[in-house]
Every structure is written in C-alpha cells, then in structure tokens.
Amino acid sequence: MSIISRGFGGRRRDPSPDLPPGQYQAHDFPVLSAGPTPRIPLDRWQFSILTETGEEHTWDWKQFTALPAEDVTVDIHCVTKWSKFGTGWKGVSLDTLFEDVETAGDYVMAHSVGGYTTNVPFEDLLDGKAWIAYEYDGEPLHPEHGGPARLLIPHLYFWKSAKWVDRLRMMHEDEPGFWENAGYHMYGDPWQEQRYHGD
C-alpha cells in the first residue's frame, strides 16, 4: 500500500514496457564497483571453469578470443535502479564454454580478480542467456566496465554480471557471493524486483 507523495508529479509518464518495476532509464553508463578498478594485462589474463570434481578448464586470451563469439544487444538493469536499453556486446556464449565440461553442479560461483564473487544457478547461464563479454559498443571492454572480460547475464540484476571475471566454480549447493552476503537477493530477477534479502 503506497501513500501519495503530496505535490509529487513525476516526470516520466508512460514508462516503457521494457522497464522493470522501480527502474528508470539511464542514457549514460553508470559504474558500480566495490573497490578500485583492477588493470589486467592481456598476456596475464586467464579464464577458467572449475568443476565440483576439481577438473579445471582454462583459456588464455588468445585461446579465448579465438572461440566463436556472438554479437548481442540487450537491456541491462542495475539494482541501483537505472536500466539501459539496447546495449551492444561481443562475447563468448557460456554454452560454448561449457561444451566440453562435465559437471553435475546446479549452481555457479563467479570469481573475479580482486576477490568479488557472485552466485548464479547454472541453468541461468545456459541456452543463450549468458556470455563472457569482451567488447562493448564495438570497442574493447573498458576496465571500469569490467574489461578485459566480464560476465553478461542480462536477465538478472547487473551485479550478477561480474566484472573482471576469471573463474566459474561449479557447486552442488547455492552459496551467497559478495553482494548477496551484504544483504542483496540470492537470485536477483529485475522483473520480480528481487533487490534485497526477503524480496
């Protein structure tokens, strides 16, 4: 039940049907990071998938960028309430990366350089729903926005799209990552407005 805010008109009428509840449309690209931006040289960059049995699949930058890549245009939704429509990315689909990975894990912890983590159900990464992106708007992904490469899971709040991702660790049970431990929602569906614990 909401009360009327006396004298509040609001400016943005007829919000786009593409805008999830509680969001507003941003035209710039705000940055949300918990700490300093790491600068990762490409010759030291590495990405791996670690399964629950301890098997590790690793790609260096050259191997990674030689994989088939896709151009995707998606809307993104940050839990801090901005949404940005029609963002253009290039990246490798997680379907491609998991092609030769044997796993029975149902959950994934994404790890980033600098210690950031975030948890995602495995099924949310597959079937064309997620990428490791390394270009934004036709340019190499800027470090501020997670470059050289970040997760891109546009159907969840954007904190799940971990910047500077360097490892996906398969898990049998769901565990909270960095923001999830700090009171944010375990799943984070913007259309259900799952911002915080208890939503």
Place this chain on the structure above:
Amino acid sequence: MATVRETREETGTARTLVLDIPEWAGHLPGQHIDIRLTAEDGYQAQRSYSIASAWSADSKTVEISVQRLEDGEVSPYLTEVVEPGDQIEVRGPIGGWFVWRAESTAPVTLIAGGSGIVPLMAMVRARGRQLFRLIYAVRTPADVLYADELRRRAREDFGLDVHFVYSREVPAGWPVPPQRIDIAVVNTHGWPPDFAPDCFVCGPNTFVEVVADMLVALGHDPAKVRTERFGGA
C-alpha cells in the same frame, strides 16, 4: 513509513531531511535508504540516498542529504517541495559493504568528492576514538556540506583531521590556488599505507576512479579501499 521532522538547507542546492521512522532498528554508517514517491495517478519513482546521520537509539531519526540535480526527477522534489509533516515511503537500511563498523580500531581515511561526503559524514559522526582523516574535495567553499559542523569537529574532535581541496575557488586567505585532488594531497592528508588504514572513497564516478587508483599506486591494499560511486562513466 517516514515523517519529515525537519529540513535544513546545507548549500544552495543541497538539503538535509530529518526523518522520523518509528520502527527504525538502527543502521551502520555508510548504508543507504531507498525512497519511493507515488504521484496521484499511481506513478512511482524510487531512488537511493545515503544516510548522513549516526544511529542513536534515543532519537529514532534518520538524516539524508540530497543534492539537487537539475535534470532529476526525485531530488528536486526532496529539495524544494517536501515540508515537515510530509510522509515518505522508505526502505532500509541497505548495504553491507561500504560501511564502517564502530568496533574496528584501524585508522580510517575518508575521501569525498562533492556530495559523496554524505555517507562519510555518517562515519565521522559515529566515530569513537579511532583516528580519522577526511579529505573533502569540492568546487568552491559554497559547495561544502556540513561546513560549520566539520569546522567545529576539526577543531574539537580529538583524532579527526579534515582537509579541504577546492578545485575552482578557494576561501579568502587559503594558502594554495584552486587544485584538483592529486596523489600528493592523498599521500599527505590520508594515512600512509604502512598504517593499513581502511579507506572509503565516495563521489562522482570519475573522481572515485582516479582517487582509488592513487590509493593503490601509493601502496594501499586494494581490498582495503572501499568505493561508492554515482553518475556515469
């Protein structure tokens, strides 16, 4: 649900709202609240605002300071329309990372750009005997939030240093011309890395980006540098 108890003009474009929230169970300095406004036709807008006040069990009030953005939707309402007695829908406290905990004994470096002072002010107000150094970058003296209180605290609060950096206009008699924050300022007026301080940086994104890089370059452990940013890249 919050009721506006009092409003205070901090600068020409920033206002503090003192909110009575009877069911408020307390917060940590650095946390924020979400505010939701509803127009008569049901249209809603939500924004997050950092809490400026330290928690006191006696008062049950929460203060936020809002910087008016000329093209904003919510901030003009909160800075120009809202009056004491108005009710506002709030949710919180929110955030568990950009927070300072009073049980921590480590020295603290706070670096604010513009209205990024707000959550850092909550830390200054909650401080006990820990050693704090605050670097506060603004354009002009007229842009300083909490100016009188900061001057008083810098004088009277043992263990708190406050250093202002003015980028466009300095007060009369200020020893240096306008300057941007640089690594020498951070090095001189923040704690050295050897002291392993907790560092909190808040402000517009470009400011935070530059300052966080300086702290890392000076040898601070990136894991001890916590940032909160607003605005685009």
